[in-house]
Amino acid sequence: QGGGSAVIDMENMDDTSGSSFEDMGEMHQRMKEEEEEEEGDAGAAEEEDGEFLGMKGLRGQLGRQVADQMWQVGKRQASRAFSLYANIDILRPYFDVEPVQVRARLLESMIPVKMINFPQKIAGELYGPLMLVLTLVAILLHGMKTSDTIIREGTLMGTAIGTCFGYWLGVSSFIYFLAYLCNAQITMVQMLSLLGYGLFGHCITLFVTYNIHFHSLFYIFWLGVGGLSTLRMVAVLVSRTVGHTQRLILCGTLAALHMLFLLYLHFAYHKVVEGILDTLEGPNMPPFQRVARDIPVVSNAVLNTTAKAIALTL
């Protein structure tokens, strides 16, 4: 029970004050209306209560008791809700990993499984995916800074965090919803874990191609590294789904989103102009890098317009 007592002190009440039901009802009504002023007038009311006995004395006492009890109840409810929802111990089991396990899972995320007729095991762990998302944010920041991306509303950091976490959480939820529709055997945590580890390929690709501005290299990495991690995720999902149509829908969506995200990250946050080669490398440019400038005019124009369009939408 709360700290306030349930017994109302009536000793200040004069005998002549009415205790009929109508009076009590009226009193309660007036008390509820002036509850907010109770705290402010508490000091004044107390002095008045000592002298002015009767109705006002009772109202002051009752009002304070009611306000006190309401505060206690509200506080108890708020603390109960807080301890239920903001308790990070709910997430503790998902962080129970050893460094060896994390390393093993990172390497496994690049190796597509061959057995798709038997449901593959997915570890429901959130440490690795969280670290990979943060690493991706750091790499993205680096890419944005070196390409002088100017974000007019908001900060570079906000954009990077929003993009990476938004992709991880949003696409996971979307694919989980699709999996629910297609009757696939996967839980939300497993989906978060799977997609998080799939970002390992993205991290590697972006880390390499933000530093070496060579477009053919990016396409090779996109297909090779990105493709491998996508294949792994797709294979695991296929092994947990029955039915050809469902498999096609689920895996097609995931593959498309994953590959397109890597494409988007490269082109939106990385200036696609040859001039940057000059500003960064200076006079000591090794000869082979000059070959990157000899991209056929058509594809260059396409890339430039794509980049401009994406930059406009940012």
Add this chain to the structure above:
Amino acid sequence: FAGLADVSISEDIPVEGEITVPVGSHSPDEDYSTLDEPVRDTIMRDLKAVGKKFVHVMYPKKSSALLRDWDLWGPLVLCVSLALMLQGGSADSKDDGGPQFAEVFVIIWFGAVVITLNSKLLGGTISFFQSLCVLGYCVLPLTVAMLVCRLVLLAGSGTVSFIIRLIVVIAMFAWSTLASTAFLADSQPPNRKALVVYPIFLFYFVISWMILTFTPQ
């Protein structure tokens, strides 16, 4: 109650024990005494605590003083000074004065919160604000590196100055990471230290990268 020890009783009645009444804390007296002291004493006491923690960061011994009385004054001062020094370093200085300051703030505080949550979830015994305090104070070497970089950039921005800045930033980054690891990793189970160190490494790496790529306009 001390007088009862002399009372003699028969041996077969077990009446031994200790009843101690917890003495009320001295805080009312302390409050009055700190309320009455001159303002200069209060400020000097806080400043001395902050200064002591700075010394602990520069010479990271395994002491618990940094953890026991945490405060966030030092991190705030360091964060603000780092953010101020990192301003004005991009192409379009007209728009980017504001977002850059906010960017450094967001990175430092968001990163510190994430690292703290991570170390708590991995089974750490350190509290939320203690961890924030340690991570904030360990930004000190990087602030010193930023100062040195700015001074070096005043002299010129050629290859030599880049190499000097690179060496200084790398050294200070290693110092920051080691200092914060010395305080934070102890609160973890021994086989999970690498899991806690990686986010700290990433955090200070991002800050060092921002310092290194800073070029004034």
